[in-house]
Amino acid sequence: MIDxxxxxILKKLRTAxxxxxxxxxxxxxxxxxxxxQLERGLKSPSLRTIGKICGELGIxxxxLMEYLEQER
Structure with missing residues (x-):
């Protein structure tokens, strides 16, 4: 579910x-x-990967965790 x-969230932020x-x-x-695979929820990223993603998205x-909490 969290994946x-x-x-x-990743896809929304990237496309935005x-x-x-x-x-x-x-x-x-x-x-x-x-x-x-991440965007389709097929893989779970490591914390290091999440850090790279956040850096590229500028957040x-x-x-990012707040966005995850808000997503329904």
Whole structure:
């Protein structure tokens, strides 16, 4: 359940910034298929990966957790 919520939030934030999966992957040093798997809730990211994602999105870890708490 939390993996799906995380994926939805990631996709919303990434697309709101107008960043493609490919560019997002390049900028975070992650593989595009991994980003896709995260967004579909198929994978669970490590804390290190979440940190990279937050850095690219320009948000804090705390803000990301707030988004997760708010998602229904």
């Amino acid at each position: 799906k919520k995380f994926g939805l 910034k107008g960043i493609s999966q490919e560019n997002f992957a390049l900028n975070t040093g992650l593989h595009r298929t991994y980003i896709s 804090s870890l705390v803000r």
